[in-house]
Amino acid sequence: MKIERLSQDRIRIFLTFDDLLERGIQKDDMWREPPKLHELFLEMMEQAYTELGFDASGPLAVEVLAMPAQGMVIIVTRGKSNHAGDERSREEDELEDDIYDMEVTMEESDVVMYAFRDFEDVISAAKQLKASALTESGRLYSYNGKWILAIEPAYVDASKHQAVIALLAEYGEAVSVTFAMLEEYGKVIMAESAVKEICEHFQF
Structure with missing residues (x-):
């Protein structure tokens, strides 16, 4: 606690x-x-x-x-x-x-939010999400010195929801913030299709 x-x-x-x-x-x-x-x-x-x-x-x-x-x-x-x-x-x-x-x-709330210390971890997670055909959606924020990737359930097949959580847990950690807090105290980096945008802009 x-x-x-x-x-x-x-x-x-x-x-x-x-x-x-x-x-x-x-x-x-x-x-x-x-x-x-x-x-x-x-x-x-x-x-x-x-x-x-x-x-x-x-x-x-x-x-x-x-x-x-x-x-x-x-x-x-x-x-x-x-x-x-x-x-x-x-x-x-x-x-x-x-x-x-x-x-x-x-x-x-069914929104899945994970924090990443390094942007390289965000890229790795995004590439795995896309490669596994789990989702290409999401919003990316900068908050308290970390990168926060938020994925709404509406853009994820219900049968793949737990797989998305498991994959994100490999690269980041679950965080106790809400959309309201991110909008007020954080900075929006990518407002939509964050996974897709990251994969297109960072190819290596």
């Missing part, structure tokens, strides 16, 4: 499917809200407080995005507490029931 601060009142949590399995949670469980999900959220908030000093008091907006190769991305935004003027210690808060005032939105 990886936690990072996006702003003073917002954090992002990335859970791989291995993280979920270690806690006895299957992917589909994220949509059913069993008691173990409540335990998972308590664990995440405790870790966020320990690592980042993020105090999840007051109303929270929780966005959950499930992705096929990456796992789960959870963005927690803290609103203004109704008890902002109260001077209560953390120990007193812990005596209360572990209940959060949350507004949860859940979304599932």
Whole structure:
């Protein structure tokens, strides 16, 4: 489980499917809200407080995005507490029931996103995707010093979806970013048909 601060009142949590399995949670469980999900959220908030000093008091907006190769991305935004003027210690808060005032939105995305440190790896992956007749689509971004290749399921035959993920995993690593984050903080290098464009421009 990886936690990072996006702003003073917002954090992002990335859970791989291995993280979920270690806690006895299957992917589909994220949509059913069993008691173990409540335990998972308590664990995440405790870790966020320990690592980042993020105090999840007051109303929270929780966005959950499930992705096929990456796992789960959870963005927690803290609103203004109704008890902002109260001077209560953390120990007193812990005596209360572990209940959060949350507004949860859940979304599932089949977009496959992989990051590559070297552009040569992007070229190699693209050539293999085309040679294996898996796809010639995709968008290419530059983000946080890495190359991000995003492939939407609409441009991949359903029977080849897992093969695309397996091939990309040979050259890159799954990342916990969304299209919205890439559009806002990244740079679009190739807006469409990235695999085809890379293969045509880099022939060796």
